[in-house]
Amino acid sequence: MKVKIREKMMIFLLAGAMFAFLTGCAAKHCDSDKPEDLVPAKLTLDARSDTKYMIDAYDPLECFNRRMYNFNYYFDTYFFLPVVSGYAFITPDYIEYRITNFFQNLREVKNLTNCLLQLKAEDSGITLGRFLVNSTIGLVGFYDPATDFGWLRRNEDFGQTLGYWNVGAGPYVVLPVFGPSTCRDTAGLLFDGAVKSVCTDAALDNAESKSAILAAANALNAIDARHRVSFRYYKSGSPFEYDLVRRLYLDLREIQIAK
Amino acid sequence: MKKYFSLFYFLFMFFVISATVCSAESGEYGYPITNPYVATILSTPPDLAAPLPKEIPVKELEMTVFPDRKIPDVLWYNEKLFYSLASQKEKAPLIFIIAGTGARYDSPKAIAMQKAFFQAGFHVICLSSPTHPNFITSASKFGLPGDIRSDSLDLYRVMKMAWEDARESIEVSAFYLTGYSLGGTQSAFISFLDENEKAFNFKKVLMINPALSLYDSAVRLDNMLVENIPGGVNHFDDFYAKLMQNITNSYKYGDFVDLNFEFFYRAFDKVIPTEQEQKAVIGFSFRISAANIIFVSDVMRNSGWIVPKNLELTRYSSITDYGKVAGRTQGFSFYAENMLLPVFKKNNPDLTLERLIDGSSLRSIEEYLKRTQKIGLVTNEDDLILGKGDIEYFKEVFQERARIYPRGGHCGNMEYKDNVAYMVDYFKNR
Numbered sequence: 001m002k003v004k005i006r007e008k009m010m011i012f013l014l015a016g017a018m019f020a021f022l023t024g025c026a027a028k029h030c031d032s033d034k035p036e037d038l039v040p041a042k043l044t045l046d047a048r049s050d051t052k053y054m055i056d057a058y059d060p061l062e063c064f065n066r067r068m069y070n071f072n073y074y075f076d077t078y079f080f081l082p083v084v085s086g087y088a089f090i091t092p093d094y095i096e097y098r099i100t101n102f103f104q105n106l107r108e109v110k111n112l113t114n115c116l117l118q119l120k121a122e123d124s125g126i127t128l129g130r131f132l133v134n135s136t137i138g139l140v141g142f143y144d145p146a147t148d149f150g151w152l153r154r155n156e157d158f159g160q161t162l163g164y165w166n167v168g169a170g171p172y173v174v175l176p177v178f179g180p181s182t183c184r185d186t187a188g189l190l191f192d193g194a195v196k197s198v199c200t201d202a203a204l205d206n207a208e209s210k211s212a213i214l215a216a217a218n219a220l221n222a223i224d225a226r227h228r229v230s231f232r233y234y235k236s237g238s239p240f241e242y243d244l245v246r247r248l249y250l251d252l253r254e255i256q257i258a259k
Numbered sequence: 260m261k262k263y264f265s266l267f268y269f270l271f272m273f274f275v276i277s278a279t280v281c282s283a284e285s286g287e288y289g290y291p292i293t294n295p296y297v298a299t300i301l302s303t304p305p306d307l308a309a310p311l312p313k314e315i316p317v318k319e320l321e322m323t324v325f326p327d328r329k330i331p332d333v334l335w336y337n338e339k340l341f342y343s344l345a346s347q348k349e350k351a352p353l354i355f356i357i358a359g360t361g362a363r364y365d366s367p368k369a370i371a372m373q374k375a376f377f378q379a380g381f382h383v384i385c386l387s388s389p390t391h392p393n394f395i396t397s398a399s400k401f402g403l404p405g406d407i408r409s410d411s412l413d414l415y416r417v418m419k420m421a422w423e424d425a426r427e428s429i430e431v432s433a434f435y436l437t438g439y440s441l442g443g444t445q446s447a448f449i450s451f452l453d454e455n456e457k458a459f460n461f462k463k464v465l466m467i468n469p470a471l472s473l474y475d476s477a478v479r480l481d482n483m484l485v486e487n488i489p490g491g492v493n494h495f496d497d498f499y500a501k502l503m504q505n506i507t508n509s510y511k512y513g514d515f516v517d518l519n520f521e522f523f524y525r526a527f528d529k530v531i532p533t534e535q536e537q538k539a540v541i542g543f544s545f546r547i548s549a550a551n552i553i554f555v556s557d558v559m560r561n562s563g564w565i566v567p568k569n570l571e572l573t574r575y576s577s578i579t580d581y582g583k584v585a586g587r588t589q590g591f592s593f594y595a596e597n598m599l600l601p602v603f604k605k606n607n608p609d610l611t612l613e614r615l616i617d618g619s620s621l622r623s624i625e626e627y628l629k630r631t632q633k634i635g636l637v638t639n640e641d642d643l644i645l646g647k648g649d650i651e652y653f654k655e656v657f658q659e660r661a662r663i664y665p666r667g668g669h670c671g672n673m674e675y676k677d678n679v680a681y682m683v684d685y686f687k688n689r
Binding site: 030031032033034037038039040041042043044049051052053054055066067070152153154155234237238239240243244251254255256 | 333334336337363387391392393493495496497499500503506507510511516517518547550551554555558563564565566567568569570571572573574575576577578579580582583584586588
């Protein structure tokens with residue numbers, strides 16, 4: 001059964017990739033066709049200049065990425081966001097916050113794993129403490145008393161762990177659904193996902209209809225996570241949104257890794 | 260714990276700000292940040308902001324302004340003009356809010372104003388600035404913002420359409436108009452237009468931190484970038500790298516676990532410590548808007564400055580290099596002289612750059628501004644988009660209709676409780 005869900009995930013991701021490629025190949029290329037009456041621009045970059053530009057990034061997959069960026073917009077607009085707003089509409093705010101807390105508490109497993117892998121003793125202690133306190137006093141994570149104790153959440157993931165051990169980011173990648181990432185962070189996502197599925201397998205070992213529970217939990221987790229992110233594709237209206245998002249994502253990750 | 264935390268936060272804010280705060284005896288007006296650049300970047304500390312509802316019911320709306328317009332594929336997402344309406348159930352006055360340069364209808368400042376007016380019982384329609392890419396693409400007649408008279412006509416058209424759409428669902432007792440920054444200046448010009456056409460017959464209009472002269476303010480902001488990057492604007496990358504290094508170090512060695520607003524507030528004096536850097540950051544933010552305007556107008560008009568003439572970019576095209584070129588032009592002065600002027604000169608051969616610039620200054624409607632009693636003004640002594648003598652000019656023209664605060668930089672104190680109270684009171688009671 002477990003395999004089935006993963007299969008579904010894979011099919012889903014592949015479908016996204018296919019869509020991006022197909023729409024791209026069928027209709028529009030990344031490089032526009034040069035018309036015959038093309039007139040070179042009056043202002044161009046000085047090719048001899050060695051000026052560096054902050055907006056530049058290592059993005060060899062840019063053509064694919066810009067398509068995926070576009071695909072994610074459609075996925076968001078016609079599927080994900082309607083589901084999220086339906087959820088937000090029927091769920092009282094109070095319950096929404098409990099659900100967010102619940103999943104964030106489960107994510108402490110990921111945080112702890114990666115604190116340990118980065119040999120961060122204090123952060124590991126705090127994260128373990130948070131998990132224990134919130135899972136018990138916090139009623140399986142629905143509440144977050146640990147934060148009130150001053151134990152603030154340490155967000156760590158395997159992408160950061162790799163970065164901590166000096167693994168470079170590699171090319172920038174826009175993933176289907178997940179959005180901005182890098183090769184390193186994609187590997188991180190896969191690793192964290194694997195750890196998570198080992199843990200949930202163990203936790204739900206004897207449960208009946210385990211696959212149904214897992215599917216529902218994963219769906220709710222995804223909806224809750226999207227609900228807490230205010231980013232909307234193309235909403236800035238800036239023609240350079242792709243470039244700016246890329247810059248911000250890469251910088252943000254470097255800052256997180258430095259901590 | 261929370262109490263302790265907010266106390267700590269407050270103390271830290273005080274510490275950050277104390278370097279720039281003048282002695283507390285200026286007690287009458289409590290907005291705390293005396294350095295106009297810091298005020299402009301940080302705006303109002305949350306605990307001193309006016310209490311506003313966390314959420315209000317807002318309808319996100321869209322309209323097609325020019326049904327026959329073919330939108331270039333690279334700007335496909337800007338086909339329709341987006342705006343918002345927060346409406347009361349009962350009959351109420353309707354106020355239009357026009358966002359500042361490069362800002363969307365739902366920029367944080369516009370949202371704060373929307374909440375304040377909604378809370379005070381108004382219907383509120385928020386509109387993006389005519390300099391925002393969405394407006395340029397979908398609603399600017401010439402696809403070319405920057406001539407304030409033409410932009411005001413565009414806004415006026417959009418306002419009439421928005422009202423036409425809303426009138427089926429809301430009951431309106433009177434019309435009001437306000438805007439901040441460039442949106443403030445535009446408000447006066449729209450009011451001027453409306454005196455003839457009287458589509459709304461505005462009862463009152465309030466300009467908040469307006470530019471006296473659009474061109475002068477734009478050049479002032481451009482210079483903040485150009486003059487404050489060590490080694491010149493071609494070394495912007497180094498400047499940016501240093502800024503990132505400052506953020507990284509503050510975050511790494513501070514007791515922060517999240518990169519949020521609170522981090523930015525508390526680490527401000529380490530992230531952007533010098534006035535020179537603060538000016539450059541403000542100039543940079545304006546430069547992004549200017550680059551957007553230049554690129555979008557260039558594409559809309561196929562004028563061939565940045566993008567080769569007749570090249571049809573698609574939604575997947577890499578446009579990073581065009582962004583670099585647009586960002587390294589001489590900013591707004593380049594745009595006005597080379598892109599704006601030639602187009603408007605076609606219809607008006609006598610037009611010169613000087614006349615174009617003069618026509619986009621409030622001075623060009625001075626007589627109207629003196630005569631009418633319906634337009635009020637809010638600004639700050641240290642608003643950095645104003646020049647020498649501008650405040651005196653405002654005082655002379657608006658007399659008791661001008662409210663001039665001693666500090667706040669450019670729009671930094673807009674959300675401060677006294678400012679919000681004055682703004683609402685101006686429309687409700689004065």
